Amino acid sequence: MKNKLYLLLLLFHMAGMAVYAQVQIQGTLPAVGLVQRNQLWNLVLINGAVGDINGVVELKLRDRSNGLELLTAVTNTITLKKGANTVNINNLSPVQYNYTGMQPDNSLNGLIPVGSYIACYSFVHFVSDYQETLAQECFSFDVEALSPPMLIYPTDSSRLDIAPAQFSWIPPAPANLFQALRYEYLVVEINPGQLAAEAIQENIPLYNTGSLSNNVLSYSAASPAFQKDKWYAWQVIARDGDQYAGKSETWVFSVTKADSIPVKRVESSYMVLTDNVQNIGINTLTDKWLRLNYYSYSGSYKTEIVVVAPSGDVIQREEMVVKYGDNYFDIKLKTDIKKGEVYIIILNGIDNKKYKALFSLTNQK
Numbered sequence: 616m617k618n619k620l621y622l623l624l625l626l627f628h629m630a631g632m633a634v635y636a637q638v639q640i641q642g643t644l645p646a647v648g649l650v651q652r653n654q655l656w657n658l659v660l661i662n663g664a665v666g667d668i669n670g671v672v673e674l675k676l677r678d679r680s681n682g683l684e685l686l687t688a689v690t691n692t693i694t695l696k697k698g699a700n701t702v703n704i705n706n707l708s709p710v711q712y713n714y715t716g717m718q719p720d721n722s723l724n725g726l727i728p729v730g731s732y733i734a735c736y737s738f739v740h741f742v743s744d745y746q747e748t749l750a751q752e753c754f755s756f757d758v759e760a761l762s763p764p765m766l767i768y769p770t771d772s773s774r775l776d777i778a779p780a781q782f783s784w785i786p787p788a789p790a791n792l793f794q795a796l797r798y799e800y801l802v803v804e805i806n807p808g809q810l811a812a813e814a815i816q817e818n819i820p821l822y823n824t825g826s827l828s829n830n831v832l833s834y835s836a837a838s839p840a841f842q843k844d845k846w847y848a849w850q851v852i853a854r855d856g857d858q859y860a861g862k863s864e865t866w867v868f869s870v871t872k873a874d875s876i877p878v879k880r881v882e883s884s885y886m887v888l889t890d891n892v893q894n895i896g897i898n899t900l901t902d903k904w905l906r907l908n909y910y911s912y913s914g915s916y917k918t919e920i921v922v923v924a925p926s927g928d929v930i931q932r933e934e935m936v937v938k939y940g941d942n943y944f945d946i947k948l949k950t951d952i953k954k955g956e957v958y959i960i961i962l963n964g965i966d967n968k969k970y971k972a973l974f975s976l977t978n979q980k
């Protein structure tokens with residue numbers, strides 16, 4: 616009796632080995648590019664056995680750089696017909712996910728974050744209460760952004776009248792590819808006869824900062840000054856957490872005037888011109904001087920500032936030159952205004968928006 620039982624077990628084991636040898640998993644993921652979560656299930660399962668095989672597909676996704684397990688998943692039970700079976704999320708659903716090292720994403724077309732991955736698949740066969748792994752395959756792939764950060768200002772090869780108070784760039788795309796996007800900003804002086812890319816790689820940074828959460832850097836007067844007629848190179852590197860996500864081109868600029876360092880002002884004494892009408896408060900004026908602050912994201916242009924009375928009449932016009940960054944205007948009122956009434960100041964922006972401030976005279980001097 617024992618010999619018969621041993622023989623049955625041996626035959627069952629040999630049959631399982633035969634099935635295992637005849638089941639293959641082939642992946643269709645791109646080696647590099649954008650990958651949606653549902654694309655992980657685009658597979659070809661080849662059944663080389665005589666009959667149909669029932670089972671599930673299990674997935675373990677790991678970070679290839681450090682081996683960290685990011686998620687595990689298991690599909691619904693499917694039946695493999697003899698030959699090649701092309702499967703996807705539609706015939707493998709419902710899929711149960713367990714996120715162990717990445718943020719959950721329940722969207723239908725959620726993107727896998729930027730990174731280097733290895734996806735390991737198993738086909739698990741069920742026979743009564745017994746299960747056996749019949750096939751295992753692993754596939755490597757990399758997810759990269761469609762476009763790296765793109766620099767905006769200062770523009771490439773620009774000669775600026777004043778030192779830039781702000782640097783700006785466009786984030787890498789698509790934005791929903793990143794979970795914790797951060798930037799490193801770098802600016803260096805270019806030595807004579809040196810290319811911009813060489814300067815970025817070889818020279819000691821004039822200014823370098825990392826972990827910026829916004830795609831705008833305010834370059835304060837306390838930062839190292841840019842010298843007249845010297846050329847500077849700058850670049851931005853994007854990271855998703857600790858994962859490299861791309862870097863911008865290297866752009867260059869120079870400052871043409873010696874008095875290019877912006878003069879520090881007492882900002883609290885200046886009325887801010889804004890296009891957000893819901894947040895406009897009424898400023899109090901104690902003399903006949905309008906002290907205005909306007910931040911421009913565009914280059915140098917001419918515009919007009921008007922003062923409008925409560926009646927709607929324009930009582931004063933002033934032509935102004937706006938430059939990139941913070942602009943401070945000191946305008947003396949030429950017309951008597953009435954105490955306690957609210958007047959409007961309007962600056963016509965180059966973007967066709969009207970930037971406003973409100974003021975009321977409290978104690979004329």
